[in-house]
Every structure is written in structure tokens, then in C-alpha cells.
Amino acid sequence: MKIAVIGAGAMGLRYGILLQEAGNNVDFVEPWEQSYRSIREQGGVYVSRDHENQHLVPVNVFLPSEYHQTPDLAILFVKQMQSEEAMEACHHFIGENTYVLTNQNGIGSVDIIKKYVPDQHIIAGIALIATVLDAPGKVDFMGAKGAGHTHLANVTEKPDAFTHQVVEEFQKAGMNPTLHTNYLGTLWGKLLMNSVINTLCTLMDITMGEYVAYSGAADLTRRLIDEGYAAGLADGVRFMQSREEMAEIIYHESSEVNPLHHPSMYQDMVNNRPTEVDYINGYIVKVARKHQLKAENHEMLVDLLHLAEAAKQLKAGKD
Template identity: 30%
Template structure:
């Protein structure tokens, strides 16, 4: 299968390597010049846990440079940039192309519907993890899975078969919105709290009040979900959080928001905790924890960007 991965960062790179290894023709699409140059020059370096580094050569181009026709485009672009990405790669999307969105956060399906029909859209969630430590190098831990569903009437079987050839542990669900809210609940705990506590997932779990913090966030999300007709399964989310703490799963992983902050990027907080706080305001539901976390992450974004700018000025001098 000919597959493009739009958003070839930490997770996109990991999935791309696995799909290429399974025999699929994979092209990465990304907008970070240093990352593109590193991969196209020296290959993608992958370090899995304590194993020796391995090199993989996956072609990668910018969104405006990509050409050809693709059977599947996996969308891992962060939600704030998704609309722009789809506009830039419009020339490679045919009526036969399926788009599978695995990006974190809520609101992605609505954005994609502006560009293609519902029968071309697959929505999913993934528990695969990866860390982009520098341009052209990722560190991976544990294993993961993917749940997906056709938004319209697309035949998902060829896609599922192709992804499972790469051992991506794909499962078809009949309630992807519930799964997306489930994953958003997990991310609304682990992503911002890893930033605010300067901790990976395992370190977060060592905090005596870690699960109390999680419950405060999730109780608000459950109330917001009920107002939207979504049943948020708090015990299920808490069970998944507990499993993710284990080193063999994702315990040694620093979530993507932590990585974004370290790299001076804006985060997806407005499509996680911020999304729930916004809906809460609209529905007159109190969400003080999610609102506070959103404001703290925005403050952290500003602080870290100023620090990085000063470091750059010092280096240039």
C-alpha cells in the first residue's frame, strides 16, 4: 500500500518505520526543515529502549513538495495546523484516498470534513508513543495499539490489514467518539501534568496525589461529556493510566506536550483541557481544574519561548 504520513514527527516517524519494514511504500510529510534535512541526509535514527541505534531511510518532503497519489494518508498533524496541512497536500488527495486521523485532541473530524467527503475519513486513537530528541532521531519505548472507525461508509478492512501487517495492533470500534474522548481524557492528565511536574509518565505516577489529580480532571470531563451525549468511562481511563505507568508500556515516555514545550512550540492544550473548559463555559458546567491547567500551560509556553529566544541570542553573539 502507498502511504503518506502527514506530521512526520516523533509518532509519525515510529509508525512510518514500522509500515516501511512491513513492505509498504511510505513517504513522510513534515514542515521542520532541520528534521527533513537530517533524515534525507543521514536517515532516521531510532533507539528503542536500551537497544543499539538503528538507521532507517524513509523519504520525507514538505507539504508543498509532495506529489503522487496515495491509498492512505495518516494524519498526525497537531489540530491547530491540520487545516493548513490538508490545504497544502490537496494535490495528492484523490477520491480513492482514505484519510486516517490519529492526532490527539478533539475537533479533527470537523476540520477534515471541510476537505473531503465523510466516506474517505477514518477516525482513530492510538496508544503508541515516541519521543523526538533531535532532528532525525527518535527514542521509542513499549508497544501500543490503534482503535479506528469509518466516519462514513468506507471499507476499513484493507486499511486494518495493512496496518496490522506492521504489527500496529489495530482494532475496529463502533464508537470512535467514545474512544477519542477516552484518549483525550488520558492526554488531558498525562500531557499537561508531565509539563507542570517536569516528569515522564512513570515519574508522574510516583507522586502520592497523582491519581487524585487525575480524578479531579476526569470528573469535570465526565460532566462535560454527558452534556454532549458522550459517556466518559472514568474507571476505564484510570485503568489505562495505571497500565501506562509501567516502563514496559509507556512509563519512560515524555508525552508530546512536554516535548513541544521543550522545543519552544505551542501545544494542543486548547484541544484537550482547554476544549473541555470551553464546552463547560457554554453549558454552564464548572471546570476549574481544566481551566487552571489550560492557563498554566499557556503561561509555560510563553516562558519557555522567551528562554529559548534568549539562548539563541546568546549563542549568536
């Protein structure tokens, strides 16, 4: 399969390299010029696993303006706030038969992708795979080989032959895909997890395991889940887990799967990059307001996260 990965950040690199190692023809289209230049100068991407065995993996990388091939599949893996700019820069190589897949954190990019691709060619979903970008062109795969899972869903909720081919390639790449026919339910499951783990771990400068070890974590998790469920149900979301099951997933992922992991929002914060809080907790607040509901806990977390971003920028300016 001919695949173009738009964005060579942590998750874009992991998806692309795993799919390349599984035998696919993969190109990286990188809008971030610093990352593009690092990968070109290195002759590839430095890959580690759990901070060990760093090695160089040769890859093809292009700026959007340089890329003129037509992929079977384009995987969008930039930050949510960069989706509009990335799709505008890359739409020239999206052919009439090209599918676009996104497993980004938060919700919002599908509405942007729809401007360039018909609904039947959009595959969305979520990634339960921990990955860290140590520096441009240097990535650390967290967890044992084959660890982590992906969940995919067609926006139309009608899987076709190409979607099943994508699932097959993901399986060959050790990404443990599950294909669903509940598009919004799939996305909202990860949205709720991120609204708890990403935001709180970032604000408090703690790992996922340290969060769930806190005596009040279960109550805090439940309050955030309850607000999210109320907003989602009002918006017509068919949740795939009960509130109790969602809380258990958050606990399991944090205590057993990635207890030492700092989520991606934390990585953005420490590297002075804008976070995606507006597309995670902020999205829940937006949907709640749409239905005249309150999501006060999520609203407070959005404000606190932005305050933390501003404080870090202020401190960086003084140093």
C-alpha cells in the same frame, strides 16, 4: 497499499516506518523544512529503540509542493494547530478515492479534514504508543517491538472494506489495532488520558511513573476525569469506559507500560515548541462552556501551561 504520511515527527515516523517495514509503499510528506532537509541529507531516518541500536532507515521524503502522487491512504500526523495549514498544502494529492487517517493527540483536526474529504473517507482514532523525536530525522521507538496499541474508528461509524484493509496493514506492522464503531467515544478516551498525564507531567517536569507514584495522584486524576465526563456526556459522547475504568487505564499506562516516559507535550515544551493544551484540556473547557458547565480544574491547567510556555520563552530570550 500506497501511503503518504503527512508529518515526519515522532508519531508520523513511527507509523510510516512500521508500515513500510510491513511491505507498504510509504512516502513522507513533511511540511517542516528543517526536518525535510535533515532526512534528505541523511538519506533516511535514524531509528533507535529505547535509546539503543540506532540505525538508518532509508525513506522517501517530499515537501508538500513536490509531491504529486495519489495515495490510497494519507495519514495526518502534524500537531493539531498545524492541521489546517498542512491539509491546505497537501490537498492537491488527495484523490477522490483517498482516505485520510488521523491519530493525533487532542480533538479538532477531523473538522478540518472534512473540508477536503467526505466523511466516509475519514478514519480517526488514538495511539497508545510512546515515541520520542530526538532531533529532526532521528526518532526513538519506546517499548519492545510490538508494544503499544492503536484504536481506529470511521467518522461515519460504518467500517467499510478499505477500513478493514487498513486494520489488516496496521496488524501486520505490529501496531495492534482495534476497530471501533464509536467515533467520539474512542477519541474522548485518549483525550481524558492526555488531559491528565500530558499536562501534569509537563507542568511538573516528571515522568508518567513519577506522577502516579504521588500520593494525591488518584484524587487529582478523578477530579479531572469527572469534569471531562460531565462535558462529554452533555455533548452526546458515549464513553467506552466508566470513570473508574478510565482512572485505572491512566494508572496502568503510567505505572506499568510507560513509567519512564515523558509525554509528547513535555517534549514540545523542552524543545520550545507550542503545546497542544488548547486541543486537550482546552477542548474540554470549550465543550463544558458550550453546555453551561464548569471545568475549572482543566481551565486552570490551560492557564498554567500557557504561563509555563511564556516563562520558558522569556528565559530563552535572556540566555
